[in-house]
Amino acid sequence: MSGYAMPHDSPAGQATAVPGDNYLTHDRGLWSWVFTLDHKRIGLMYLVGILSSFLLGGIFALLIRAELFTPGKMFLTENRYNEMFTLHGAIMTFLFIIPSIPAALGNFMLPLMLGAKDVAFPRMNLASFFLWVGGAIFFLMALAMGGLDTGWTFYTPYSTTTSGTVVAATIGAFILGFSSIFTGLNFIVTINTMRPPGMTWFKMPLFLWSLYATSIIQLLATPVLGITLVLLTAEKLFHIGIFDPKLGGDPVLYQHFFWFYSHPAVYIMILPAMGIISELVSVFSRKHIFGYRFIAYSSIAIAVFGFLVWGHHMFVSGQSRLAAITFSALTFSVSIPSAIKVFNWLATMYKGSISLAAPMCYALSFMLLFGIGGLTGLFLGTLATDVHLHDTYFVVAHFHYVMMGGTLVAFLGGLHYWWPKMFGRMYSERWSRIACLIIFVGFNLTFLPQFLLGTRGMPRRYARYLPEFQSLHQMSTIGSLVLASGLFLAAGVLLYALFKGKRAPANPWGSPSLEWTCSSPPPAHNFDSTPTAGDPYDYSVNEYSAEAEGYVAVQK
Amino acid sequence: MHESAISGAPHAGGEGHSHGSEYHLAHHFETPRQQFDAGKLGMWLFLVTEVLFFSGLFAAYAVYRSNHPEVFVDAHKYLDKVLGGFNTIVLLFSSLTMAWGVRCAQLGQKRGLTWCLTATLICASLFLGIKAVEYTHKWDMGLYWGQAFAPVAEGALHGGHGHTAWLVYLSIPAALALLGFAVRAVINRVRGRQEAALVAFCLTLTALAFFVGVGLGKAVPAVTSKLLPAESSVPEAAPQHGQAAALPPTQQLVVGDPQAMSGISLTAIFFSIYYAMTGVHAIHILAGMGVLAWLLGRAVRGEFTDKYFGPVDFVGLYWHLVDLIWIYLFPLLYLIH
Amino acid sequence: MAHVMPVRVLVGIFLILVLLTIVTVAATFFPTGSFEIWISLGIATVKACLVAAYFMHLRYDNPMNAVIFAFGLIFVALFLGLTMMDTHQYQGDLIINQPGGMGGS
Numbered sequence: 001m002s003g004y005a006m007p008h009d010s011p012a013g014q015a016t017a018v019p020g021d022n023y024l025t026h027d028r029g030l031w032s033w034v035f036t037l038d039h040k041r042i043g044l045m046y047l048v049g050i051l052s053s054f055l056l057g058g059i060f061a062l063l064i065r066a067e068l069f070t071p072g073k074m075f076l077t078e079n080r081y082n083e084m085f086t087l088h089g090a091i092m093t094f095l096f097i098i099p100s101i102p103a104a105l106g107n108f109m110l111p112l113m114l115g116a117k118d119v120a121f122p123r124m125n126l127a128s129f130f131l132w133v134g135g136a137i138f139f140l141m142a143l144a145m146g147g148l149d150t151g152w153t154f155y156t157p158y159s160t161t162t163s164g165t166v167v168a169a170t171i172g173a174f175i176l177g178f179s180s181i182f183t184g185l186n187f188i189v190t191i192n193t194m195r196p197p198g199m200t201w202f203k204m205p206l207f208l209w210s211l212y213a214t215s216i217i218q219l220l221a222t223p224v225l226g227i228t229l230v231l232l233t234a235e236k237l238f239h240i241g242i243f244d245p246k247l248g249g250d251p252v253l254y255q256h257f258f259w260f261y262s263h264p265a266v267y268i269m270i271l272p273a274m275g276i277i278s279e280l281v282s283v284f285s286r287k288h289i290f291g292y293r294f295i296a297y298s299s300i301a302i303a304v305f306g307f308l309v310w311g312h313h314m315f316v317s318g319q320s321r322l323a324a325i326t327f328s329a330l331t332f333s334v335s336i337p338s339a340i341k342v343f344n345w346l347a348t349m350y351k352g353s354i355s356l357a358a359p360m361c362y363a364l365s366f367m368l369l370f371g372i373g374g375l376t377g378l379f380l381g382t383l384a385t386d387v388h389l390h391d392t393y394f395v396v397a398h399f400h401y402v403m404m405g406g407t408l409v410a411f412l413g414g415l416h417y418w419w420p421k422m423f424g425r426m427y428s429e430r431w432s433r434i435a436c437l438i439i440f441v442g443f444n445l446t447f448l449p450q451f452l453l454g455t456r457g458m459p460r461r462y463a464r465y466l467p468e469f470q471s472l473h474q475m476s477t478i479g480s481l482v483l484a485s486g487l488f489l490a491a492g493v494l495l496y497a498l499f500k501g502k503r504a505p506a507n508p509w510g511s512p513s514l515e516w517t518c519s520s521p522p523p524a525h526n527f528d529s530t531p532t533a534g535d536p537y538d539y540s541v542n543e544y545s546a547e548a549e550g551y552v553a554v555q556k
Numbered sequence: 557m558h559e560s561a562i563s564g565a566p567h568a569g570g571e572g573h574s575h576g577s578e579y580h581l582a583h584h585f586e587t588p589r590q591q592f593d594a595g596k597l598g599m600w601l602f603l604v605t606e607v608l609f610f611s612g613l614f615a616a617y618a619v620y621r622s623n624h625p626e627v628f629v630d631a632h633k634y635l636d637k638v639l640g641g642f643n644t645i646v647l648l649f650s651s652l653t654m655a656w657g658v659r660c661a662q663l664g665q666k667r668g669l670t671w672c673l674t675a676t677l678i679c680a681s682l683f684l685g686i687k688a689v690e691y692t693h694k695w696d697m698g699l700y701w702g703q704a705f706a707p708v709a710e711g712a713l714h715g716g717h718g719h720t721a722w723l724v725y726l727s728i729p730a731a732l733a734l735l736g737f738a739v740r741a742v743i744n745r746v747r748g749r750q751e752a753a754l755v756a757f758c759l760t761l762t763a764l765a766f767f768v769g770v771g772l773g774k775a776v777p778a779v780t781s782k783l784l785p786a787e788s789s790v791p792e793a794a795p796q797h798g799q800a801a802a803l804p805p806t807q808q809l810v811v812g813d814p815q816a817m818s819g820i821s822l823t824a825i826f827f828s829i830y831y832a833m834t835g836v837h838a839i840h841i842l843a844g845m846g847v848l849a850w851l852l853g854r855a856v857r858g859e860f861t862d863k864y865f866g867p868v869d870f871v872g873l874y875w876h877l878v879d880l881i882w883i884y885l886f887p888l889l890y891l892i893h
Numbered sequence: 894m895a896h897v898m899p900v901r902v903l904v905g906i907f908l909i910l911v912l913l914t915i916v917t918v919a920a921t922f923f924p925t926g927s928f929e930i931w932i933s934l935g936i937a938t939v940k941a942c943l944v945a946a947y948f949m950h951l952r953y954d955n956p957m958n959a960v961i962f963a964f965g966l967i968f969v970a971l972f973l974g975l976t977m978m979d980t981h982q983y984q985g986d987l988i989i990n991q992p993g994g995m996g997g998s
Binding site: 593596597600601603604607608611614615618619622623637638641644645648649651652654655656658659662663869872873876877879880883884886887888891892893 | 898906914915921958969973
Binding site: 224250252257260307308311318319320321322323326 | 965968971972975978979980981982983986
């Protein structure tokens with residue numbers, strides 16, 4: 001087996017400039033970025049935007065955890081606390097996690113993986129980014145106006161009778177919805193019409209399958225959120241009466257409308273993450289992905305089944321018994337494709353040549369944390385147990401395990417995997433793995449106690465609690481500080497690499513996928529001519545070259 | 557750089573490329589065929605999102621109608637089905653002219669394309685004119701949405717400014733457009749800018765069509781109320797807000813304890829749904845008109861040839877969807893029996 | 894590049910659509926009871942299919958486009974179907990629909 005040498009730490013002070021013309025140096029000046037049609041630049045702008053949103057949402061999270069250190073008041077009134085968790089949820093859901101992998105990493109990598117020069121509709125891509133910025137501005141307005149305390153779910157009739165900030169937030173979410181739709185539309189058309197010669201559907205990298213499935217959901221589900229928000233705003237401003245019982249309306253109908261989008265939305269969050277894990281597990285086991293077709297089909301299955309289960313958010317809202325039973329049964333079905341993926345990843349690792357590079361550390365974390373998160377979802381999908389667990393910390397722990405332990409961890413893994421490609425720099429392996437460990441420990445310390453809090457009856461969205469819950473809450477708060485420091489460390493490692501990192505070869509990890517055939521960073525036009533695609537998981541086509549300090553094609 | 561347009565802001569026309577400017581081929585596509593297929597697929601996907609967007613409104617309609625059918629039967633009497641049917645035919649005709657326009661573009665017939673696009677715009681404007689009359693007539697009768705629902709008795713309507721003030725307000729944008737485009741047309745003609753003058757002239761006709769629509773909206777019910785039997789378009793004595801006495805209890809549904817929440821009429825919900833559905837539809841018509849006007853400008857400048865007609869085709873698809881949605885709105889709102 | 898629609902087909906389809914519109918309005922003058930909505934929706938669906946097949950060119954296009962559109966409609970049916978089922982089922986649980994209304998227990 002050819003030796004796989006770990007990329008070693010960059011010697012301090014070796015700040016070599018990245019030679020050659022690439023997409024970063026091709027055009028200079030602010031306007032060349034604002035009006036760019038280059039998917040790589042758009043992806044970068046998205047990256048900066050979503051990471052800033054993550055920071056903002058994270059600050060709210062830390063404030064929440066700080067307040068909950070003691071059962072009584074620390075520094076937030078109850079109303080202010082409600083605003084904190086509303087903003088945390090809304091910012092994290094709409095501004096960070098839904099766009100994160102598709103818009104930042106997907107935009108950058110999708111055309112490269114297809115050997116294409118850009119996405120199908122570059123102008124729409126830029127419009128998508130501007131819409132994201134527009135939505136962000138409305139959310140910031142809501143922040144400044146204050147008084148948004150409905151929870152990110154905007155349930156009626158409270159949302160239609162409380163402060164007017166709701167309108168600013170719903171307009172923001174509406175605009176963000178279109179950003180999401182345009183991204184999804186672009187990806188579907190690009191994958192359908194711009195695959196290179198030799199890349200049939202089943203020769204595509206699995207990350208593209210996951211983006212395709214995600215885009216299907218974005219296209220079908222997001223418009224329903226759009227109309228829901230329009231009706232909510234109309235209800236608030238014009239009192240149309242559709243959701244207000246005092247006017248003959250039906251608040252449960254609002255929940256049906258809202259969750260028809262918001263449940264598939266969580267699959268928008270997790271599918272691209274699973275796509276990244278498929279890539280990472282294969283590359284860092286240096287072994288062909290096991291069960292390619294199963295993973296591909298399971299992505300589509302998750303997308304479709306995800307539309308059948310929205311009522312499981314409404315078991316205690318007044319939904320009928322028949323609907324509750326139907327949705328509960330369907331909810332069990334959606335866990336099956338996810339489990340199929342996990343088994344296939346494990347099978348890929350079996351007898352592979354595993355190297356614990358930072359991206360692989362994140363991939364392994366994902367499998368454990370998503371496994372826990374996914375399994376705890378089953379308790380919530382079961383009618384009898386959900387009656388006790390609904391609106392407790394069990395739910396909070398569950399979705400943080402899947403969204404943060406799942407999507408965020410995979411996002412970090414992907415970021416570390418593709419960082420050399422995007423910026424032409426290698427980062428410190430040692431410190432990035434330490435950061436991963438701190439994040440893993442901090443995350444579990446924060447959220448594992450919350451499962452216990454939930455089963456013992458601690459309700460969610462409560463600013464004050466009974467003293468019996470204090471020790472678990474304190475554990476959770478300390479965990480959040482550890483988690484935050486791990487995240488800051490990871491950010492620091494990557495940012496440091498931008499200035500002091502060793503120059504990256506075209507293919508540092510040895511993946512046969514097409515994005516590694518162009519230079520790191522890629523040139524502005526990606527490829528001189530459309531490459532012919534082979535099997536993206538066939539590792540016999542390249543080998544490690546000590547002088548290139550990366551992988552090069554095997555000379556025949 | 558040029559790309560097949562889907563929706564959104566119009567952009568400047570294509571520049572020359574190594575493939576020949578007649579194809580308007582963008583740099584990231586290999587062949588014109590790939591670009592066309594991508595554009596078409598993109599537009600169909602966008603239409604799916606539009607269908608899902610409207611589905612929320614159809615869901616609200618379906619839920620309320622299935623649970624309160626008598627409310628809907630009662631409320632639809634306020635809608636004039638002959639006028640609605642006429643509007644349906646107007647939109648169907650606009651679909652015909654749009655499809656014809658696509659055909660002209662495919663054959664490189666610039667004049668035909670120009671007139672077809674103008675005819676489509678005129679039909680759209682006509683539709684909106686009739687809609688304006690329908691809306692303002694209802695507002696005169698106090699038939700607003702939700703909480704504002706306050707039907708007045710027929711007898712209280714006559715006389716006074718209140719009768720048509722809303723119609724005047726709604727007509728102001730059309731009047732401004734009419735004036736603006738007419739002036740532009742004349743100025744461009746005088747300055748010798750023939751193409752710009754032609755576009756402005758076509759848009760003047762479009763603005764004019766709005767007022768023709770308003771006229772038809774007033775004339776048609778007057779004619780049909782004389783010709784058609786029994787079923788009058790407007791109930792003789794609309795129930796007073798809060799009074800259950802005017803109609804038998806089954807016809808005016810009151811929700812809740814009559815003493816605590818007096819006179820909440822579910823008919824108000826019908827109208828909320830009516831305004832939401834037709835209003836969102838009308839917004840889509842306006843957006844479509846904007847894009848059609850942009851297409852008209854490009855067509856007059858000769859940018860579409862038998863080798864490059866994608867944008868006409870794709871905008872046509874959008875327009876047909878607007879028509880499709882009305883094909884369902886009409887029976888669901890106007891023809892409940 | 895693509896199939897061109899003959900004028901006579903376009904005009905013919907338009908006339909059929911107008912005829913169907915007149916039929917659907919005329920049908921409301923006859924008492925058809927509970928079938929009324931199915932007749933209206935049925936005629937509307939025929940009209941929609943004609944517009945989609947001929948005006949929107951689906952009949953002569955890549956079948957993928959028709960599949961995509963149909964797929965969207967399936968999800969609309971799913972949304973409407975399950976929501977209607979649930980709201981219908983819980984009408985009986987609503988206080989206002991109980992005998993005795995708001996005043997009773």
